[in-house]
Amino acid sequence: MKLNYRYTIAYAVITFFVLSIGFAIVYAALSRSVTQTTIGKLRHLNEVVAAQLRSGRDYSRHPSRAHVQVQQVEGLTPANRGDQVQVRDEWDSTLQSMVTAVRLTTYPVVRGQYYIVTSKAVVVEPSDVYLTGLVLVFAWTFVFLLALVVILSEVISWRILKPFNAILRGIQRFQLGQPTTLRLEPSRTAEFNVLSDFLVTMTTRAQSDYQGLKEFSENASHELQTPIASIKAKIELLIDSDLSEKQLLMLTAMHDELERLAKINQSLTLLAKLEHFEMHPATLTDLSTLVSATEAAFADLAEMKGLRTVQHITPGVQVPLDAALAQLLLNNLLSNAIRHNLPNGEVRILLSTSALLIENTGNAPSTPVNELFGRFKKGNAALDSIGIGLAIVKRICELYGHQIEYTYADGWHRMRVVFAPVSA
């Protein structure tokens, strides 16, 4: 959920509560003020009646007496000294409905005579009439406020969070291997500045660490090649001198091991190189000709192993791949298909516009096939391979977004490369 939605919801809940409380207060105040006003009018009426009594004339037919009861008493009990207000729901026969009646009782003393004057008025309680109106007012206010909040929060959060979103986009685009450091625009918000400063420092450090590691691994493998070449050259010179069979065997064993070391080293350097390879998605390679050429280059190897090769190649298949990498990929896949084959087995190569499928007969793999994409994983320990070819193949596919799957079923190893769509 977006940040401003969360804010909006929180704000809506708060508004709802505040408005509800406000509604209760308004309702109570309104209801109280109606009663108070009525009491005020009745007090005035009682004073008028007291004045009439004081005048001594008979006002009993006067309209002011319609709802007033006047009683003459001998003396006042202590309870009867203060004014009394009584509010009560009762049946009103003139209105033919239940109403709230307010009664005010005063105790005027006129020329030594004690009177009890009780006036009565009917009030219309807000609950009856005002409630709906009030609810409507508050409901509309709520809706209006909410709409305003939703719209404003979009606008304001867009403005306030603009630097934050820019930071987010910056991190998303950031890649450890990129040559430039992360660049973020400064903002007016202190927190965002702290965040972007922190991110810039962190990514810069990560980049320099990564760069160091990359250089180390590249240099290490690279620098090893020259001493290996030197030792190999010396062994070759020695082999050509006059040696006993035993010495020669030992030298050749050394030579073989060295060869192996060089190959591992080369593959690792290559893999390290591919990790940091900058690919150009625009480069297209004609796989059709390349597959045919590679197949031809391997034909003698296949023939010597007595393998039958079947190929169906759709002409003119253009795939986003660097030509040198495509060659490497095909070399690895085809040499695997030949190497891990059975005597008198079969290799099938199918190239369509959407995928390349290389199938070969072979023994069931001893490890799950997907693990074979890892480094130094070998399906068959007996064979003299270093087990890095598939890791290279996978990396090349990943670089260009091609999907590679390896399955084994019914004595067939299937290596399927589904090409990423050509981007325009």
Add this chain to the structure above:
Amino acid sequence: MKILLVEDHPELAKSIASYLTQERYICEVASTFDEAREKLILFTYDCVLLDIMLPDGNGINLLKLLRKDGIESSVIIISAQNALDFKLTGLSEGADDYITKPFPLPELHARIKAIMRRRSPHKNNVLTFLDLTADLESMECRVNGKLLHLTRKETNLLLYFINNKGRMLTRQAIAAHLWGDYTDNLDSVDFVYQHVKNLRKKITDAGGKDYISTVYGLGYKLNAGEE
């Protein structure tokens, strides 16, 4: 034939130089960029073997300088960088060939020969070893004048043998020569056996003598030996 070897690793330089001297080249060694530059200005060489990583500069820059100054020597780059680097970055631009470390010395020899031949195409185009002849133009090989029907790989193999006659060639060296960049495959070494066997059979079938001897099952040698 005069060769300048530009290589900063002294032991490797020594080995290569001694090998090339055995092959009757005149080989001089320069271990730094400046030394190499000086030598190239003062003397002429038929071929320059150039290492890219030099203590005081990059071999590629030396190559550029060389071409700018109009020095016509052939250049073979010797580098620890792998073949893919050359293909991806066009490192070898201006060079006649490149070879990646570690390489078999006979391979280096074969490359030098190939380049020299390309430079002077009117020279002797026929390689001869006793009664074996190989025409480099038509790629025809004959034994005692009788044409051998060889595949491309077998022809290549025979040329490699004749170029390195009298030398022990390990199976790896042969595999590297025959398959080049395709041989990331270590067991292609086993295929060398097949190719050599076929080649020997074709030569003996055509009435030739089997000059290729197996050296304790480790490699092969083309010699005129009587065994």
